Amino acid sequence: MSELSVRDLVVRYGDVLAVDRVSFTVAEGEFVSLLGPSGCGKTTTLRCIAGLESASSGEIRIGTDRVVADGHETPPEKRGVNMVFQSYAVWPHMSVFDNVAYGLRTRSMPAAEITARVTEVLRLVGLNGYGARYGTELSGGQQQRVAVARAVVTEPRLLLFDEPLSNLDAGLRERMRFELLALQRRLGRTSVYVTHDQAEAMVMSDRIILMHQGRVVQESSPRDLYERPASRFAAAFVGNANLIEAELVASHGNDRHTIRLPGGLELQGHAASAGWQPAARVLVCIRPENIEPAPNGHSATVVRASYLGPIQTVELDAAGLTLRADIASRTKIAQGDRLSLHISPEAVVLVAED
Amino acid sequence: MARRFLPWVLIPLLAVLILVPVGFMFLGAFMSGALADPEARLTLEKVAAVYTTLPYLRTLASTLAIALLVAGIATAGGVFMAWLSSRTDLPARPVMETCIIAPLFLSPFVGAIAWLVLGSPKAGLVNVLARAWFGATGPVVNVATPAGIVLIMALYYLPYAYLTVSAALRNMDPAMEEAAYLNGSGVLGTALKVTLPVVRPALISAFFFIFVLACGTFAIPAVLDRSSQVRFLAVDVFQASATYPIDYGTAAAIGTLLFWISVLGIAAYQFASRAARRFVTVTARGYRIRLVRLRLLRLPMVGLVGVYVLLAIVLPYLALAWSAFARPGGNVLAPVWTLANARGVLGSAEVAGATMNTLEVGLVTPTICVALGMLIAYAVRRLRVPGAKALDYITMFSIAVPGIVFGTGVFWTYVLTPAYGTIAVLILAFLASYLPFAYRIGDTALLQIDRALEEASSLCGAGHARTLARITLPLARPALLSAWIMVFIFSVREISAAVLLTSSDNVVLSVLSFNYLDYGDVPKAAIVGLLQTALLAAGVIAGRFVFRVRLARQV
Numbered sequence: 001m002s003e004l005s006v007r008d009l010v011v012r013y014g015d016v017l018a019v020d021r022v023s024f025t026v027a028e029g030e031f032v033s034l035l036g037p038s039g040c041g042k043t044t045t046l047r048c049i050a051g052l053e054s055a056s057s058g059e060i061r062i063g064t065d066r067v068v069a070d071g072h073e074t075p076p077e078k079r080g081v082n083m084v085f086q087s088y089a090v091w092p093h094m095s096v097f098d099n100v101a102y103g104l105r106t107r108s109m110p111a112a113e114i115t116a117r118v119t120e121v122l123r124l125v126g127l128n129g130y131g132a133r134y135g136t137e138l139s140g141g142q143q144q145r146v147a148v149a150r151a152v153v154t155e156p157r158l159l160l161f162d163e164p165l166s167n168l169d170a171g172l173r174e175r176m177r178f179e180l181l182a183l184q185r186r187l188g189r190t191s192v193y194v195t196h197d198q199a200e201a202m203v204m205s206d207r208i209i210l211m212h213q214g215r216v217v218q219e220s221s222p223r224d225l226y227e228r229p230a231s232r233f234a235a236a237f238v239g240n241a242n243l244i245e246a247e248l249v250a251s252h253g254n255d256r257h258t259i260r261l262p263g264g265l266e267l268q269g270h271a272a273s274a275g276w277q278p279a280a281r282v283l284v285c286i287r288p289e290n291i292e293p294a295p296n297g298h299s300a301t302v303v304r305a306s307y308l309g310p311i312q313t314v315e316l317d318a319a320g321l322t323l324r325a326d327i328a329s330r331t332k333i334a335q336g337d338r339l340s341l342h343i344s345p346e347a348v349v350l351v352a353e354d
Numbered sequence: 355m356a357r358r359f360l361p362w363v364l365i366p367l368l369a370v371l372i373l374v375p376v377g378f379m380f381l382g383a384f385m386s387g388a389l390a391d392p393e394a395r396l397t398l399e400k401v402a403a404v405y406t407t408l409p410y411l412r413t414l415a416s417t418l419a420i421a422l423l424v425a426g427i428a429t430a431g432g433v434f435m436a437w438l439s440s441r442t443d444l445p446a447r448p449v450m451e452t453c454i455i456a457p458l459f460l461s462p463f464v465g466a467i468a469w470l471v472l473g474s475p476k477a478g479l480v481n482v483l484a485r486a487w488f489g490a491t492g493p494v495v496n497v498a499t500p501a502g503i504v505l506i507m508a509l510y511y512l513p514y515a516y517l518t519v520s521a522a523l524r525n526m527d528p529a530m531e532e533a534a535y536l537n538g539s540g541v542l543g544t545a546l547k548v549t550l551p552v553v554r555p556a557l558i559s560a561f562f563f564i565f566v567l568a569c570g571t572f573a574i575p576a577v578l579d580r581s582s583q584v585r586f587l588a589v590d591v592f593q594a595s596a597t598y599p600i601d602y603g604t605a606a607a608i609g610t611l612l613f614w615i616s617v618l619g620i621a622a623y624q625f626a627s628r629a630a631r632r633f634v635t636v637t638a639r640g641y642r643i644r645l646v647r648l649r650l651l652r653l654p655m656v657g658l659v660g661v662y663v664l665l666a667i668v669l670p671y672l673a674l675a676w677s678a679f680a681r682p683g684g685n686v687l688a689p690v691w692t693l694a695n696a697r698g699v700l701g702s703a704e705v706a707g708a709t710m711n712t713l714e715v716g717l718v719t720p721t722i723c724v725a726l727g728m729l730i731a732y733a734v735r736r737l738r739v740p741g742a743k744a745l746d747y748i749t750m751f752s753i754a755v756p757g758i759v760f761g762t763g764v765f766w767t768y769v770l771t772p773a774y775g776t777i778a779v780l781i782l783a784f785l786a787s788y789l790p791f792a793y794r795i796g797d798t799a800l801l802q803i804d805r806a807l808e809e810a811s812s813l814c815g816a817g818h819a820r821t822l823a824r825i826t827l828p829l830a831r832p833a834l835l836s837a838w839i840m841v842f843i844f845s846v847r848e849i850s851a852a853v854l855l856t857s858s859d860n861v862v863l864s865v866l867s868f869n870y871l872d873y874g875d876v877p878k879a880a881i882v883g884l885l886q887t888a889l890l891a892a893g894v895i896a897g898r899f900v901f902r903v904r905l906a907r908q909v
Contacts, residue, residue, distance in 0.1 A: 052809050076812040083813050089806035093828045102824075103814030147810075154814060 003028040003190040004049065004158055009058035009068075011044050018044045020214035021058075026158075026192060031184055033193045033201035036211035037237065043162060045211070046194045050083050050160055051076030063157055077106075082156035084164040088147040090135035096122070096146050097131035103154040121153045124183065141172050148180065152187060159184070161193040165200060177203050198238045202226070210234055226287075228272040228349060235285040235351050242286040242323050243351070248278055257350060259284060263319035265298055269348030276350060283351045288313065290347030291325035297342040305333045316341070360733045361741040368730075368748045372786045375763030376613070376755060382606030382766040389770055397603075404607040413585035414611065420504055420575075420586065421568035427508040429561045432515025433553075435662075437545060438655055440523045441531075442646045450659050451520075455513045457666040459894045461847035462510040463573035463864055464883035468670030469506050470577055471677045471876060473497035479673055482686045498579045503586075507574050509666045511567060515560040522556035522630060523549070532644065541646050555630035562623035566616050570756020572850035573864075577871060587612050588758045588850065595762070595854060602766070609762040613755060620754040671887075677880035699881040708866040708882070712846055712889065714777055715862055719784045720792075720841035724834055726785070727792025732822065735800045736808070753790045760787050761851030775857030783851040788841045795840070799833035800826070832901075839897035846889050863889070 004026040011019040019041040026032045034042035047053035049060055051067065051074060060068035062081065067074040082103070091099055097118055104114045122128050125145040135143060144164060151159060164180070165173045181204045184191050195201050201208050202222040210218040210225065210233075218230045229235035235243060249258045255271045259282060269284060276282065289311075300318035307329065314333055316323045318341070325341070327333060383401050387394035404410045435454050438444050457465070472479050475493040484490040496502055530552060534544040550557075572588040582589060587608055594605035648655055678696055680689035699705055730749055734742040752760070764783040768774045773782075803826060811821040827834075849864040856865045867882040 050809075050813060052812075075817070076809070077815045077817055079813075081813065083810070085806040085810060087804055087806050089804060089810040091807055091810075091825060091829075102811065102816075106815040106820065150810070150814065 003030075003063060004192065005059075005061045006045070006049065007059045007061075009045060009048060009060065010056045011041070011048060011053065012056040017214050019048070019055075022211070022214070022216055024209050024216060024219060026190055028190055029188045030206050031181070031191045031193065031204060032207045032209060033195055033205040034209050034211055035195060035198060035201040035238075038196055040211040041214040042194045042196075042211050046083075046160055046162055046192060049158070049192065050081055051079050079158075080156055081158040081160060082151040082154050083160040083162060084144075084147045084151045086163040086166060088140075088143040088164075088167075090138070090143045090146045090150075092135045094135070095131060096127065096133050096135065096138070099135065099146055100149045100153050103150065107154075117153055118149075121149045124152075124186075125149045126179075140168055141176065144168065144176060148183065152183070152189065157190065159189040159191045161191065161195075163195055164193075166195070166197070173200075180204065210237070212237075229285055229351055230272060231352055232283055235349075240288050240324065240326075242284075242288065242291075244284045244286070244321065246282055246284045248276055248280045248282050248350075250278055251276060256345070259348070259350070261318075261321055263321040265319055265321060267343055267348050268345035269350055270345060271350035273352070283353055285349045285351045286323070286343060286347060288324045288326040290343060291316070291323060291327075292342050293327060293331055293339050294342035295340055297340040300339050300341055302333055302335055302337040302339060305335060357737045357739050360729075360737065361739045361745065364730060364733060364745055365741060365748070367726075368745065368789075371782065371789070372748055372752045372755075375760060375767045375783075375786065377763075378766035379606050379609050379613070379759065379763035382603060382762070383610050385603050385606075388602050389766065400601075400603040400607040401610070404604065404611055409585075410590075410608070410611075413587055413590055416500070416585045417569060417587040418615070420500060420507070420584070421565050423504045424507040424511060424568040425561045425565040427504065428511040428564050429515040429519075429557060431508065431512045431662075432517075432560060433519050433550075433557055435512070435516050435659065436520035436523055437549070438659070440520050441545070441549070442648050442655070443652070444648065444655055444659075445652065446656075450656075453659060453663045453667075454516050456663070457510050458513040458517075459843055459890060460510075460667070461573075461849075461864070461883070461886060461890065462507075462571070463577065463847065463849045463867070464674070464887055465510055465666070465670050466506065466574045466577035467867065467871065467876070467879050467883050468673045469497050469502075470580075470871075471673040471880065472669060473502065479676065479686060486687055498581070498583065500584050503575050503578055503584055506578065507568055507571060509662075510574070511564045512662070512666075514564055514567070515557075518556050518560040518563070519553055522553040526552055528644075535644075555626050559623050559626035559630055562619050562626060566619035566623065566754070566756070569615050569619065570612060570758055570850070572758050572853070573868075577868075587615075588756065591758050591762060592850075592853060595765070606762050606766060609759045613759050616754045616756055616759070671884075674880045674884055677877050678884055682877055695877055696881050699878050700885065704861070704866060705863075705882065705885070708861045708863045709885065709889075711777055711860055712862045712864075712886070715780055715784065716842050716846040716889065716893075719781050719788065719845040720838045722781070723785055723788050723792045723841045724796070724837045727789055727794075727837065728796040728827075728830070728834060730789075730793050731796035731800055732826070735797060736826075737818075749793045750790050752786050755787070756850070757783075757787050757848060758850040758854065761854035764851065765854055775855075775859055777860045779855055780852055780860055780862070783855060784845050784848060787848075787851065788844050791844070792837045792841055795833050795837040796830065799830040802833075803829050835901045836897065839893055839901070842893045843890055846886065846893065 007023050009019055009022045022041065022045055034045060036042045044053055048055050048068065054073060055068050058068065059066060062079060065074070067079050100118045100121060101114050104117060122131060125148050127142065127145050127149065130142065135146065138146065147164070165176050168176060177200055193204060205222060208220065208222055208225050209216055212233050218225060218234045225234065226238055229238065232243060235241045244261055246259045246261045249260050249266065251257050257269055257271060257276060258266060259269050260266050298318055300316040300323065302314055303317050304315040306313050310329060311326045312329050312333060314325045314327055316325055316339065384396050384398065385394050386397040386399065439447050439451050439454070444450055473495040475481060475496045475498065478495065480495050481493045484494040497506060531544050531548055534548040539547060570588055572592060575584060575586040576589045576592065591605050591608045591612065594601050594608060676689065679691050679693065681692045682695070684690050730745055733739045734745050760783050764779060768779050773779050807829065808821050808825055811825045816824065847864060849868060852862050852865050853868055863882055863886040867879045867886065870878040870882060
C-alpha cells in the first residue's frame with residue numbers, strides 16, 4: 001500500500017509546462033528524493049503535494065484520500081502533511097517553543113500534552129533548553145532544527161523537505177544530512193525530499209526520482225542511478241562521466257557488447273536495457289574513477305594532471321580520444337607520461353541518447 | 355470563500371469612497387446651479403469658461419509655473435542634502451537627517467501662518483526688525499509675492515525629495531562610484547557623472563510627486579497672499595465655493611482642471627518610479643561606501659542644514675510663539691509677554707470643540723484607513739482575488755486627486771444628504787485621500803513577509819483566518835503602526851478638503867485657525883496652530899518612542 005501516489009501531474013503556467021505528466025509512488029516509511037537541476041519541476045511537484053500550488057491536471061493521493069483529483073483540491077491545512085522549508089520559515093515573532101507548539105495548538109490539544117510533546121521533540125532534534133529563545137537569536141543550523149521539530153511534532157502522514165540544507169555551510173550541511181536521516185529512520189515517517197545536490201540525494205534516499213524539464217527521467221536506487229544511468233542527462237547530471245559516442249561492434253548476449261571508441265580503442269561493456277543492434281551508434285558512459293592504471297592495458301598519454309589531494313584528475317589522450325580519469329594520488333603522474341590503462345567491462349555502460 | 359466574496363464588498367466600497375465623488379465633481383462642473391436648485395440644468399458654460407477664458411488660463415499658467423519652480427527647487431535641495439547625508443562625512447548625520455525630514459511631520463499651513471507673521475511686507479517681524487536695526491526703508495522680505503510662495507512651498511516639500519533620493523542612494527551599489535574613483539574621476543566628477551545619472555529616475559519621480567503636491571496646495575498661497583495677487587487654482591476653487599458670489603459649478607470646473615493636471619503629473623511620476631526600480635542595484639555585501647571628506651567645508655555644510663532648519667522650523671515657531679505670547683500692539687523690540695491671550699483662546703468653547711473634532715477625525719480616519727488598506731493589500735497580494743487589478747487601480751487612483759478636488763467632489767456628493775456638514779463627511783474625504791498610503795505600506799509589508807512563513811502555518815493545520823491573525827498581522831504590525839501614525843498626522847493637519855466641507859458642527863483646528871486668520875486675528879490663528887502642532891508632535895513622539903516606528907522609511 002503506497003502512502004503517496006502522484007499520477008499524471010501537470011502544472012502549467014501560461015505557456016510554460018512546469019510539470020509534465022509526472023507519476024510516482026512512495027511507500028509507507030520510504031525516503032524518496034526528487035533530484036534535478038533548478039527549474040526541473042521538482043519543487044513545484046512537492047508544493048502540489050503540500051497543496052501550496054494548484055495542479056493543472058492529474059491526481060494526488062495521500063493514504064486513501066484523494067487530495068487532488070478532478071479539479072478538486074484539499075486545502076493544505078487539511079492534508080495531514082507537513083514541510084520543512086528552504087528558508088526554514090521560523091516565525092520570528094514567536095519563541096522556539098511557540099513555533100513548535102503552533103500546529104498542536106491549532107488542533108486544540110490540552111496544554112499539558114502540548115508541553116510534553118514539544119519538549120520531547122525539541123530533545124529529539126537537540127534543542128532542549130532552547131524553548132524560550134526567539135527564532136532570530138538562533139544560528140542557521142538551529143533554525144533548521146526548529147523547522148524540523150515543527151514539521152514532525154504534528155505527526156504528519158507525509159513529511160516534505162524543500163531543499164532544507166541548501167542554506168547551510170558545507171560542513172554543517174554534511175552533518176545535518178545524517179541527523180535528518182537518523183531522525184527520519186527513527187520516526188519512520190514517509191518522506192519526500194527535494195534537492196539539486198546529488199550527494200545529498202545519494203546519502204539520504206531509499207530511492208531517487210531524477211527529473212529534467214518537468215519530467216521524470218529515471219527512478220532508481222542511488223547505486224543504480226550512478227552505475228546504470230538510463231540517459232545522457234542522467235549520466236552527466238549525477239557525478240562526472242566520460243560520455244563518448246561509439247560504435248557497437250558485436251553483441252554477446254546477456255547485454256554484453258563490444259564497442260569501438262573513436263580512435264579505434266575497443267572495449268567490453270554492458271547495457272542497462274536490451275535491444276541494441278550491432279553497427280549502431282551508441283553512447284558510452286565511463287566514470288573517471290573506473291579508468292585505472294594497470295599493466296598490459298590500453299596505452300594513453302597524460303595531457304594534464306591536476307592534484308586534488310586524495311585523487312588527481314588526469315586528462316588523457318588515448319589514440320586521439322580525450323578521456324578524464326581520477327587516479328589515486330599515490331601513483332605519481334606528470335604531463336607527458338605514457339600510461340597503461342585498464343577499464344573494467346562493468347564500468348562501461350551503454351546509454352540511450354535523450 | 356473569502357476569495358470570491360471579498361471583491362464584491364471591496365470594489366463597491368472603493369467606488370463609493372473614491373470614484374463617486376470624482377464623478378459628482380464632473381457632474382457638478384456641467385451644472386448651472388447647485389443640485390438642490392430646481393432651476394439647475396446641464397450646461398457647458400462653466401467648463402467652457404474655465405478651460406478657455408483668459409482669467410482662468412492665466413491662473414492655470416501661474417499655478418503650473420509656481421508648481422514647476424517649487425518642484426525644481428525642492429528636488430535640487432533634496433538631492434544635495436541626500437548626497438551630503440549619505441556620501442560625505444557630515445558630522446552627526448542621524449541628527450542632521452532627523453532635522454531635514456522633521457518638516458514632513460509639521461503642518462505646512464501652520465508654517466505659512468508663521469511666515470506671514472515673519473515676512474508680511476509691513477508688519478512682518480523680519481521687516482520691523484530690519485527697519486529698527488538697519489534702517490531699511492522698504493520691506494526686506496515679502497512672502498506675499500510669487501517668489502515668497504515658491505520658496506516657502508519648496509521649504510516644506512524638500513523632505514519628500516530628500517527621502518526618495520536618499521533611498522535610491524542607499525540602494526545603489528557603492529562599487530559603481532568606487533569604479534569611477536579608480537578610473538580617475540574626482541569627487542565632483544563622480545557625483546555628477548555616476549551618482550547623479552544613476553539616481554536620475556528617483557530624482558525625476560520626486561520632481562513630479564512634488565509637482566502634483568504643489569499644484570494641489572491650498573494653504574500656503576491662501577495664507578501668504580491674503581489679497582490674492584498671485585493666482586492659484588486651488589485657491590480659486592476655495593474662493594468660488596466660499597466667497598461671494600458663490601458658484602459651486604465653477605469650483606467644480608476648476609477642480610476638474612486641477613484633476614487633469616494631477617493625473618498627468620502622477621502618470622509621469624509613475625513612469626519615472628518604474629524606471630527607478632529598474633535602476634535599483636541592491637547588493638548583499640554590507641560594506642560601507644568610502645565617504646567624501648568635506649574637510650574645510652564641513653562646518654559650512656552643517657551651517658547649510660542649519661539654515662534650512664532655521665527657516666523651516668526654528669524661525670517659524672519662534673514667530674508663532676511671539677505672536678501667541680506677546681501682548682498685541684506692543685513694541686516688537688521690547689515685547690510684553692502674556693499668557694492671557696493664549697488662556698482666552700484655549701479656554702474658549704470653539705477651540706475645545708475643534709480639538710475634540712480634530713481628535714475624532716485623527717483617531718477614526720487612520721484606524722479605518724489602515725484596516726481597509728491592509729485588507730485590500732491582503733486581498734490583492736495574498737488571496738489574489740478575482741478583480742485584484744481593479745482593486746489596485748481604484749485604490750491608487752486617489753493619489754492623483756488633490757485634497758481640494760476631493761473636497762469639491764465630496765461636497766457635490768453629499769450636499770443633499772444628512773451626512774453633509776458632519777464629521778463623518780470629513781472622514782469620508784480623508785479616507786479617500788489617504789487610502790493609497792495605507793494600502794502601499796500594507797502591500798510593502800506583505801511583500802517583505804516570506805510567503806513560506808504563512809505556508810508553514812497552513813501546513814501546521816491553520817486556515818486563512820488563523821494564519822492572518824497569528825502570523826501575517828503580527829509580522830506586519832510595525833508597518834501598520836507607522837501607517838497609522840502617518841495617516842494620523844495627515845488627518846490632523848489636513849485643511850484643503852476640510853475648509854470646503856466645513857459647517858458649524860465639524861470645525862477642526864486647521865479650519866478654526868484659518869477662520870481666525872480670515873477675520874485678521876493672527877495671534878489667535880497662531881495659538882490654534884501651536885495647539886495643532888502639539889497634537890502632531892504627540893503623535894510623532896508616541897510613534898517614535900512608544901511604538902518604535904521608523905516613520906521616515908514609510909513616506
